[in-house]
Amino acid sequence: MQQLTAQTYRAFLHKQDDIILVNADIPATPLKARQLVDALCDGSGFTQLAPDWGADRYQVMLVKQDIRCLLCIEWLCEAVWLEPTGTTDIHRLWHTLQAG
Numbered sequence: 001m002q003q004l005t006a007q008t009y010r011a012f013l014h015k016q017d018d019i020i021l022v023n024a025d026i027p028a029t030p031l032k033a034r035q036l037v038d039a040l041c042d043g044s045g046f047t048q049l050a051p052d053w054g055a056d057r058y059q060v061m062l063v064k065q066d067i068r069c070l071l072c073i074e075w076l077c078e079a080v081w082l083e084p085t086g087t088t089d090i091h092r093l094w095h096t097l098q099a100g
Helices: 030-044 090-099
Strands: 013-016 019-022 047-053 057-064 067-074 079-084
Touching: 013 090, 019 090, 030 047, 030 057, 030 067, 067 090, 079 090
Parallel strands: none
Antiparallel strands: 013 019, 019 079, 047 057, 057 067, 067 079
């Protein structure tokens, strides 16, 4: 699969119901997980807040102006997704990610 970069991240995003799937390879290491988040943030203009690591998951809050979402990487279910938080809805998050 092609690597997610700041220039290519939009091609990896797929809106499904109330989440946005990131159709990229599951990061194999913590460093690769941070690089994936960095590429997504570099391309979309989001800023990362403090990450939260668990035994089989990584979550980090992403913020751009008044838009907030949670990026989740779950190794057990082998999935990466974004979910809107607070007053941000899925349509606004999708539009913001597509606009860069």
